[in-house]
Amino acid sequence: MERILVIGCSGQIGSELTLALRKIHGNENVFATDIKQPPADILESGPFHVLDVLDYNNLLHFAVRFKITQVYNLAAVLSGNAEKIPMQAWEINMKALMNTLELARDSDAKKLFWPSSIAVFGPTTPRFNTPQLTVMEPNTVYGISKLAGERWGEYYQKRYGIDFRSVRYPGLISYKTEAGGGTTDYAVEIYYEAIRNKKYECFLREDSALPMMFMDDAIAATIKLMNANSSKFSLRSSYNVGGMSFTPKDVAAAIKKHIPEFEITYKPDFRQAIADSWPASIDDQVARKDWGLSDKFNLDSMTELMLTEITKKIG
Ligand code: SER
Numbered sequence: 582m583e584r585i586l587v588i589g590c591s592g593q594i595g596s597e598l599t600l601a602l603r604k605i606h607g608n609e610n611v612f613a614t615d616i617k618q619p620p621a622d623i624l625e626s627g628p629f630h631v632l633d634v635l636d637y638n639n640l641l642h643f644a645v646r647f648k649i650t651q652v653y654n655l656a657a658v659l660s661g662n663a664e665k666i667p668m669q670a671w672e673i674n675m676k677a678l679m680n681t682l683e684l685a686r687d688s689d690a691k692k693l694f695w696p697s698s699i700a701v702f703g704p705t706t707p708r709f710n711t712p713q714l715t716v717m718e719p720n721t722v723y724g725i726s727k728l729a730g731e732r733w734g735e736y737y738q739k740r741y742g743i744d745f746r747s748v749r750y751p752g753l754i755s756y757k758t759e760a761g762g763g764t765t766d767y768a769v770e771i772y773y774e775a776i777r778n779k780k781y782e783c784f785l786r787e788d789s790a791l792p793m794m795f796m797d798d799a800i801a802a803t804i805k806l807m808n809a810n811s812s813k814f815s816l817r818s819s820y821n822v823g824g825m826s827f828t829p830k831d832v833a834a835a836i837k838k839h840i841p842e843f844e845i846t847y848k849p850d851f852r853q854a855i856a857d858s859w860p861a862s863i864d865d866q867v868a869r870k871d872w873g874l875s876d877k878f879n880l881d882s883m884t885e886l887m888l889t890e891i892t893k894k895i896g
Pocket residue numbers: 659660661697698699700723750751752753762763764765766
């Protein structure tokens with residue numbers, strides 16, 4: 582029986598992944614932790630503890646006390662925010678990862694999921710259909726920390742036998758918990774603003790194509806990777822996960838099919854340069870072959886669901 586620690590359960594991914602894991606492993610076996618208060622359904626469905634992943638002694642104590650066998654480490658400062666506080670973001674992102682890698686050496690928590698990102702790529706990477714293995718020269722603090730993290734994960738797997746597993750998430754879109762401080766956040770905000778005000782001012786250009794994925798597909802991919810037989814893995818760093826690719830103009834058109842009066846304007850800010858340095862679309866054949874990655878949602882089906890669910894929530 583697995584005993585699972587989720588670090589960052591109150592964030593955009595954690596608030597959905599924790600509930601999905603509780604369905605599979607039993608509520609009492611999934612320990613939700615964060616330094617922030619989680620949503621009510623996490624508090625009510627199973628254990629929640631305040632835990633700071635940067636405090637190694639507490640982390641180790643926690644894992645030993647609750648006999649943790651698997652960790653999902655979702656704590657990170659996202660791309661936009663990281664550019665405002667480069668050294669702190671580097672410190673937080675790397676320390677959070679290194680603490681869970683060390684935890685895997687010092688305790689029974691030997692299996693670790695850690696999200697990487699399309700931010701590991703940079704302006705010299707082929708922009709369309711970016712391959713798994715290619716030029717990687719990220720020029721953002723967040724991207725540098727994710728690339729370094731992938732290397733460390735693979736190192737701990739090879740050197741110490743830690744079962745490190747990771748995907749390079751594209752922009753994630755969800756209606757439950759809003760993201761904070763990322764470059765792809767516009768693709769979540771736009772739906773909220775469409776319901777609230779029927780208009781949105783976008784911080785990226787209209788033709789700024791980025792890879793994106795609906796949260797349900799991202800959670801399914803994560804769980805599939807964690808349950809897969811690792812003997813089929815052809816790599817132990819981080820897998821490309823493609824999802825879909827669209828521009829702000831494309832999302833606006835998809836929203837207009839449901840809300841014809843919706844209007845979008847464009848006022849690119851510093852995040853435009855970050856978006857320009859990232860791929861427009863991703864080739865994820867290796868993940869499909871190694872562990873059966875698949876996804877269900879496209880822009881239209883996602884838009885329909887986002888608008889319905891956000892209307893229920895705030896409409
Ligand atoms: N969604 C993230 C960001 O924009 C990318 O991993 O920072």
